[in-house]
Structure formats: C-alpha cells, structure tokens
Amino acid sequence: MIPAIFLAISFSGVDQLLAQSADWRNVKNGHSISTNGYCDQPYAVVLKNGKWLCVFTTGATAEGTGGQHIVSTVTEDQGKTWTKTVAIENPGSESASWAMPYLTRYGRVYVFYDYNGDKIHELNGQKNIREDMLGWYCYKYSDDEGKTWSKRYRLNIPKTKLDLNNDWKGEVQILWGIGKPVDVDGGMMFAFTRMGKYLIDNCEGWFFRCDNINTERNPDKLKWSLLPGNEQGLKNEKLGPVNEEQNIFQLNNGTLYCMERTISGHPAESYSHDGGKTWTLPQVPQYLNGIELKNPRACPRIWKCKNGKYLFWYHNNGSWNFTSRNPAWVSGGIEKNGKIIWSQPEILFYEDEVEKRMSYPDLIEQGGKYWITETNKEEARSHEVPVDFLNKLWSQFQINTVASKNLIQEWKQADLASKSTVTVPESNYQPGFTLDFRLRLGDLQPGQTIFSSKNNGKSVEVKTAEYGSVEIILKDGTDSSKWNSDPGLIPAYGEHGVTIIVDNGPKIIQFVVDGTVCNGRDFRQYGWGRYTVKMDDFRFLNIETGQLAKGQLQPQGQVTMLRVYNRPLMNTEAIGNQKNYMK
Numbered sequence: 001m002i003p004a005i006f007l008a009i010s011f012s013g014v015d016q017l018l019a020q021s022a023d024w025r026n027v028k029n030g031h032s033i034s035t036n037g038y039c040d041q042p043y044a045v046v047l048k049n050g051k052w053l054c055v056f057t058t059g060a061t062a063e064g065t066g067g068q069h070i071v072s073t074v075t076e077d078q079g080k081t082w083t084k085t086v087a088i089e090n091p092g093s094e095s096a097s098w099a100m101p102y103l104t105r106y107g108r109v110y111v112f113y114d115y116n117g118d119k120i121h122e123l124n125g126q127k128n129i130r131e132d133m134l135g136w137y138c139y140k141y142s143d144d145e146g147k148t149w150s151k152r153y154r155l156n157i158p159k160t161k162l163d164l165n166n167d168w169k170g171e172v173q174i175l176w177g178i179g180k181p182v183d184v185d186g187g188m189m190f191a192f193t194r195m196g197k198y199l200i201d202n203c204e205g206w207f208f209r210c211d212n213i214n215t216e217r218n219p220d221k222l223k224w225s226l227l228p229g230n231e232q233g234l235k236n237e238k239l240g241p242v243n244e245e246q247n248i249f250q251l252n253n254g255t256l257y258c259m260e261r262t263i264s265g266h267p268a269e270s271y272s273h274d275g276g277k278t279w280t281l282p283q284v285p286q287y288l289n290g291i292e293l294k295n296p297r298a299c300p301r302i303w304k305c306k307n308g309k310y311l312f313w314y315h316n317n318g319s320w321n322f323t324s325r326n327p328a329w330v331s332g333g334i335e336k337n338g339k340i341i342w343s344q345p346e347i348l349f350y351e352d353e354v355e356k357r358m359s360y361p362d363l364i365e366q367g368g369k370y371w372i373t374e375t376n377k378e379e380a381r382s383h384e385v386p387v388d389f390l391n392k393l394w395s396q397f398q399i400n401t402v403a404s405k406n407l408i409q410e411w412k413q414a415d416l417a418s419k420s421t422v423t424v425p426e427s428n429y430q431p432g433f434t435l436d437f438r439l440r441l442g443d444l445q446p447g448q449t450i451f452s453s454k455n456n457g458k459s460v461e462v463k464t465a466e467y468g469s470v471e472i473i474l475k476d477g478t479d480s481s482k483w484n485s486d487p488g489l490i491p492a493y494g495e496h497g498v499t500i501i502v503d504n505g506p507k508i509i510q511f512v513v514d515g516t517v518c519n520g521r522d523f524r525q526y527g528w529g530r531y532t533v534k535m536d537d538f539r540f541l542n543i544e545t546g547q548l549a550k551g552q553l554q555p556q557g558q559v560t561m562l563r564v565y566n567r568p569l570m571n572t573e574a575i576g577n578q579k580n581y582m583k
Contacts, residue, residue: 023431023505025327027349027358027374030381031079038063042373042380043180043362045103051076052364053146054373055088055099055111056380063377064130067091070099070113072146079364079371079382088140088149094119095132102181102188105214109146112139112181112190112208117154118172123198130199133176137192137208141219153219155208160231162196162204174198178299178360179247184256187211189276191246191258194233204233205246205260207276227276236282239264242297243282249304251335258282259302265318265525266292267300269340287344288397294318294519298325302333303363305370309334309394313361313372316345318525325357326350327506328374332393343396344517346570349374349383350506354530392572399576400583406567408540413560416451418547424453424540424564432504432568433540435462435472436577438561440495442554444468449546450559458538462500464548468492472500472509476533483529485511486518492551495560497578503568504536512574515582540564 022029033042037060044054052075059068069092071085089096094116102110117136123129137155142148157173164170177192189209196202207227216222228234235243239262246260256272260282268282284292296319303311310333317324327350331342349358349372356376364371370385392399408427415422439450445464452461457477465471468491471484490496490513499512510528511518519527543564548557563577 024383024386025347025349025505027351027376027381027383030383033073033079033082033373033380033382034058034085035379036085037061038065038068038377039375039380040377041098041100041178041360042375042382043099043101044364044373045101045109046364046366047103047109047145048107050366051145052079053101053109054082055101055146056375057097057099058085059091064132066093066095066128068095068097068132070096070111072111072142072149074146078366078384086146086149089113089115089152093121094135096138097132098176098178100177100180100190102190102213106217108141108143108217110139110141110181110213111149112137112155112177114138114176115152120168120172123167133174133195133199134172136173137175137177150219155224157194157206157226162194162202162233166196167198178245178301180362182249182304184209184250185211185254185275186214188213189248189256191248193244193246195244200242200244202241203244204235205243205258206233207246207248209276228279229277234258234260234270234279234282236268239266239268239282239284243268245299247300247302249302249310251338251340252308253335253338255338257302257340259285259300259312261295261297261300263297263320265294265296265320267295267314271339285340285342288341289344289516291516291519291521293331293342296320296324297322298357299359299361301361305363306365310340311363311390312342313348314345316519316528318520323355323357325359326354327508328358328361330393332390332396334394334397341397343393344571344575345519346389346393346572347503347506347508348372348385350508351376389570392570396572396575399572400579402577402580403565403569403573406565408564408566410563411561413558416545416559416562418545418556418558421542421544422562423542426541427539427566429538429540429566430504430536431566432502434502434563434565434567434569434574435500436498436563436565436569436574437559438495438497438581439470439490439557439559441490441492441548441557442551443549443557444492445549448548448557450548451543451545451562453540453543455539455541458535460538460540463546470498470500470511472502474502474531474533474535476535476538479533481529481531481533483509483511483531485513486516486521486527487523489513489516489518492554497581499569499574499577501568501571501574502531502535505568507531510571512571512578515575515578517571517575
C-alpha cells in the first residue's frame, strides 16, 4: 500500500480529514458492483429489510455482442460488498437487456427489460447484427429478494406508423428503456423509447402505466396502459431525429415531468397534466438565468428525492455524439409554480482517464443518506454522496453568503492598487484553489494583466481576453494551460464579480461571472476547460496586481476585491459570494 499524505480540507462545507487521493468525486474511490466484462444500467431498489437489490445488463465481452443478459445482486452493507449474481435471463443466442426494477409496496420486485423474442439476427442479408434493442418488452418478478425469478411475461405494444415504417415493416419492433419505474398516483409508470429506424434513429418516447401493481399480486390481472394515447410518441422534430432515453418523475402537485436526450447538444423536458395521456412539446430546459442546459447524446437521468426536491445527472457540454461523458455533473431542482427549476451545475464524478465514459446512474436513498450508482460499461460502482454537498446544491437559489471555509485571505480595493504586491499567508493548495474577485474595466483590450503570482518556477496569471472575457494562464515551468470565461460577460462598465475555480481533482477550470456559471452558451461546446500542467504543489506567496488600461470614457480599470481559497469552491458557493455583494 502506498502511504498517503493527509490534509485537513473542507469541500462543500464539510470538514473531513481526507487523503487527496480519496476525493469522493473520483469514481475509482467508489465500491465495485461488477467488473465481469460488460456491465450497464446498475439500477437498485431498497428492500423492506434494508438490503439493496441491484439489477444490470451484462455480458462476457462488449455491449451488443452475443450472450448479453440481465442479472441481479444484493448488498447488505450499503454497497461495500455484493452477492454472486443471479441470472434473471440466462445468456443465450437472444439478448435480454436494459433491466429496470420496481419495488411494490408489499415487497415484490418487478424487472422490466428488452428481449429478442422474435429471434432476429439478420437484416438485409447482414448476419449477426446487434439485436439487443429488437423484439419484446418483458418483465419478471421476484418474491424472495432476487434469489429466484418468475417466468417471463410480455407487455403488448400495438404497432404504430413508426413501427410499420421501420426496417422490418412492423414485423419487428425496435425499443429500449433507461427510465426506471417510479410511483405515480398509487401505481407505477416507466418510460421507454421506440425507434423507427435500425439501430437507434427516428426515436419517440412512450410510457407504460399500471395503476394496480401495488395491490394486485396476480400478474395476469395487472392493468396496463400504453401512453400517450395516440399514434405518435413524445418527440420534437426541431431538436433532431433523436428523442430518446426518456425518464420521468411526478411533481408534488401531481404533474408528470419527463427528461430526454437529443443530438442538438441539449436535453429536452416535457410536462403532462393528465397522467401521461398528453404531453407538452419537448423543449430545451433553461436555468433560472435563461441559459440553456447542455448535454451530449448521453443519459439525462432525473430523480425525485424523499425531501420533495430533485436531481439531474448530465454532462454539461454541447456535443452531439456518444462521447464527452467525463465528468458527470449534477443540478438540483426545486418545484416552483408547477415547473421544475434546475440549479446551475456542479461536478459530481470524474475519471482520471479523460476518455472514460460514465453514465446510466441510479439514486439510492436510505436513512437520510444518498448513494449513486454508475458505470463506464466495464465496471459498475456505487458511491456515497455527502449530504452537505446536495443540501448546498439545493440552496443555490437563495444562497447569498460568503464562503468562509479555507478562505486564506481577503483584500479590499485599498490593498490592490496598480502594480502593488500583497503577501499571501502560507498554505497548501494540493486540492486546487479559487480566486474570487471584483473587477472594474476601463477598456476591453485583451492582454491586460489583472494579477499574477509566481513561485518555484510555476505561475498563475489572470488577464483580460477577447470579447469581454477574462482568462487564466497556468504554467508549471515546462508547459502551460489556459482557459477563459464565456465571451461578453464582462463589459467595460460597471463592477463585475469573477470567480475562477481551479480543481486539481478532475483538473478542470471553471468561471463564474456575476452569478452565471460559464457553460459556453452558443459560443462554444464547453464552458469549462481542462488543464494538463502540474499545479498540485503550487503555492501562492505573493500576488502582484497589473496596471489596467483607461478607456476613453471610463476611468482606469481596478481590482476592487480579491479572495484566495486553498480549495476549489463549489459553483454554488461562488454564486453565494457574488450574490452577497449584490444583496
């Protein structure tokens, strides 16, 4: 075992004695559920006796290859160890995939999944095609904590124009789901996607609803409704041909809310006010400041928590493809006037290997604590998420206090005259650092040094950049990395709050300007940037202010306040700092 250097740090307002290598956001510090080849959609329910039952899709090799099947496993110690898996469907020539569990009020666990019951393995002369999204929607159940499973039952899905125009002219249906079943009006609903073109193109959202699943124990007497009640599923063609991976929850006022992924660079949300029979046209969700949320073609998972608040897992970038899933981000949601309002995002999890892709998570709540499962398709893991982190996230809408934890020093305008130097108390910046300052510019000319710091061959420099932005340049003596705020947020008039967060965990730089977390908006795919320079041993000893330009009609620029933290603040804390000035 390699010894770790322990540091007293505070992250998200929680004082802990942690090794830097034990950052809870690093997925490698989670508990493994499975590493058996391919592993996907590790979804869990908490049983009556407190055990967790997890189901997932697995196979000996890669996703979509032969032998793909679904299994269950149980943990009695909140995810630290898991029992040997039990096959819900055995591996064979026909795939069984995308298992989603539901726990009834009387303790039965149902699992809903795809099954290639039509035994399709060929299309247009091509043999051994991927077939894990072809065929039937099925379910099984267990009354003994997943030790044994019932026979297979099939759900009836009447054919629509979408099916009749697919590659098999309706003889085969193309479908799959990631929308874990949720409680709705005393019954249950889950979302799934139907495709009109092999493999996953021309997609629509559909919903199964069962109102007597919590009272009727005879599966032959379950009453199923397929929604919406028309010939077309949920989609907005203006967002592209891909409207998929729908998942839902029920608001406190009874309205249903759906989130889906698209290839527009954004997720899409929709509401139903009649139990799923009709839905509003899917639209790109916005933060409270009007900026649109971003997500690539990746799972847009939503949850309703027991406290009546909400969480949204996504990836906070505007890519259109299946990549760019590292890190995973989270927004907190609250209900206001019958709508969901999402907070600006925080980094939730990251992988050290940038190209790794984590996705298909689930949320577990037990005893006032929270865990999230996720997978990179090769390993599924569970992670406890600090309660204080989530509470801070949900507080973003009203927070207006200055973060005090790990605040090394604060300087006022009188200390920050042009070409002056301030001394920074000695500290350790291994987790990263935050520069929180107020800035008044007289001229937008790029390249003006706002302030800088050098130590032992390494440096941090903050300058004005193009189009009304600010950039930070990190140098480690060999290489340099830089990133800038979104364009246009810092005009040459008025005073502006700028927070630069340098996070040595995922090695990501973020900017928060006047309460807005930069997400690239329409200007660029990412609002956050990665850095490769080695800054974990950098120390601020002195900070020198630059000489900012004077505009034709504006006075000379000035830094009017500066705070240095020896940790990466949460974006929520940065917003609180900036709101405190404006209140």
